[in-house]
Amino acid sequence: MQRLEVKVALDRQPERQADAGDLRMNLISFQVLFQCKRYAGAVSSPVIREFRGAMQGRADKGLIITTGSFTADARREATRDGAPAIDLVDGELLCQLLKERGLGVVVREVRTDEVTVDSHFLSSV
Numbered sequence: 001m002q003r004l005e006v007k008v009a010l011d012r013q014p015e016r017q018a019d020a021g022d023l024r025m026n027l028i029s030f031q032v033l034f035q036c037k038r039y040a041g042a043v044s045s046p047v048i049r050e051f052r053g054a055m056q057g058r059a060d061k062g063l064i065i066t067t068g069s070f071t072a073d074a075r076r077e078a079t080r081d082g083a084p085a086i087d088l089v090d091g092e093l094l095c096q097l098l099k100e101r102g103l104g105v106v107v108r109e110v111r112t113d114e115v116t117v118d119s120h121f122l123s124s125v
Helices: 045-055 072-078 091-101 119-123
Strands: 009-012 023-027 030-037 061-066 086-089
Touching (some): 045 061, 045 086
Parallel strands (some): 030 061, 061 086
Antiparallel strands (some): 023 030
């Protein structure tokens, strides 16, 4: 088990606008703005554009995490040429990262068996 310690200055934005980002931190030598979305469906490209607008002058890098997924347009918008890149973490990747790092999850191996009925055996009985 590796242990990584990073000292960060967290700046919660309680009176922020809805699209201004959930969390800002000084990480290494650049500002990162995070936004978390609890979605059952897919995050669309307007959300990415609004978040990028909120990043202007406040952060060098963006990260949007969702419990849902991202539309193809949202993924293209996040990596659009000429605009600051925004990393996207969907629900599947979020679960994988939590599992890999053992954060908030307990992993146990489960064995399953596949059973198929033998019709020849049953017809001979």
